[in-house]
Amino acid sequence: MRFAQTIAGMEITVVVRASVRVPSPLHVDVVAHGPGRGGRLDLALRSVEGGGASSGSVRVEAGRPGMYPVVLSVARVGPHELELRAGAERSVLPFTVLVPRAPLWEVVVYAAFACAAVALLGALVSAAMSRRVVATCFGGGFAVAVVVAFTTGLLSSWFGPPVPEGAPAADAPLGRPNAQPVIEVLPERPARRSEFVLRVELYDGSTGRPADDLVEHHAALTHMVVTSQDGAYFRHVHPTRTGPGTYEVRLRAEEAGRHLVYAEFERADAGGQLVSGAFTVGEPRGSASVAEPARPAAGPGPPVTVPARPVAGRPVRITLDAGTADLQPWLGMAGHLIVRSQDGGYLGHIHEAGSMAAENPPDESVARFGPRLEFTFSFPRPGRYLAWIQYARNYEIVTVPHLIEVTAETSPR
Structure with missing residues (x-):
């Protein structure tokens, strides 16, 4: 199981390795993609059904991306929770320990x-x-x-595949309703250059109770994209689970004005879902307003190739030349393309074509992708789109912004 997490200023992926028997050691790797200021990360494992607990810790070094292993112990099969603590932040990750049975x-x-x-x-x-x-x-x-x-x-x-020991009974109802979101920031109107908490609460559409049944979806429980209206501010983060159906992430406001939030997740037996919201960042008291750029902040980076006149409704091939063949998978893929319409009414998330076709994605420590990353995407409507391509090298996340103008299909005369 893989759980991407944005916690205490660090962008990490927690990899829980499979167990072939119980009781046994449980190997957990903390992959620091963005270690930030680093710090101590405490891990505590407990069985939801009782009967065993284990704890350990790692210290992520500031400015040193990489793998940080820790060994816990698991005593039984069934549902478990892995609690992460870093500073004042906490996340609880649910997963199930399964042991293979002989067919x-x-x-x-x-x-x-x-x-x-x-x-x-x-x-x-x-x-x-x-x-x-x-x-x-x-x-x-x-x-x-x-x-x-x-x-x-x-x-x-x-013969059908054997049901692993510890797997839940297959009697869960199918076709659960979509989760209804409540998206808010604390404080309600954060000031530019200040920290704030972005919170998403999910509720079941039929019962009104917290929707606390999210499953691993592309190596995370929740993927969140936060952008300013003009696209100069961009964050692809993974909130921590702080309570049943509640996910939070701490961010720093850098751009004043309207910001857009998109959260992508998957409920058990319900499929994937994308929800969105918005909030406003204000100027600090006594400061003058700052002119906002009209496009994503683009600096020197790998070249992105897009057809000269991409047409809405037709597949478009978008490529990036990273210039090196030692890229690592992040969130199970060699690369990610995030596309947003200028008005913010549309968001697309596309995976790199080559790695998406692979049946068994390699471990995060395997550097074998590149130099060319390729994405195929169909823009729904003509207009201006803001795009960000992300990939991992030396465990660090690289983000390459790009601006794409999409035209309408012309009718033959």
Whole structure:
């Protein structure tokens, strides 16, 4: 399981490694993509059903991205919670410990071979004692057991995959309603250059209770994109779960004016969902207003290639040349393209084509992608779009902004 988290000024991914048995050590890697000022990160694991707890800590060094391993212990299968604490911030990550079971066909094959061995031994002993009838019966049993073993092995693909030990019963209702969001900032109107808390509360659309059943969605419980109206301010962050259905992230306001919020998540048995909101950042008291740029802040960076006249409704190939072939996966992909319409009414999130086609994405420590990242996207309408391409190198997140003008399809005369 992978959980991207933005906590105490750090952008990290918590990787919980699989266990093959319990009790056993539980290996957890804290991948620091943006360590910021660093600091101590405390981890505490507990079983929701009781019967075991474990804790550990790592110290993330300021300015040193990389992997920080910690070893906890797990005593039983079933639902667990991993609590993270860094400074005054806290997050609780739910996951389930599963232990693989032997498939039914494998159990049948081993049992049949065991019966064949017993039958063969019985036949040999009976033959040595000149008991022909008994030896014949044992010989027949040996033949039947061997046939059963080989037939089961040949038909193994017809057997369904075994249900891991600790998996919940498959009786959850399908088609849960969308979650209803409440998006707010604390304070209500943060001042420019000040810190504020952005909070998203999710409620079930049918019961009104907190929607606390989010599942891992592209290596996070919640992906959040925050931009200023003009696009000069851009953050792709991953809020911490501070309570049932409540997700928070601490940010610093850099641009005055209207800001847009987009949160992407997935409920169990309900599919993915995108919700949005807005808030306003004010000027500090006594300061003069600052002119806002008209496009995303773009500095020197890898070149982005877009067709000269992209047409709305047609697939467009967007490429980035990172100039190096040692890019690492982030959030399970080699790269991410985030596209927002100028008015903020549309947001798209596209994954890099090559890594999206891979069945088993590599570990965050594997640097094998690049130099070319490719995205295919269809813009819904003509107009100006703000785009940001993100990828990871040396564990650090690189963000490349770009401005795209999309035209309307012209009718033939």
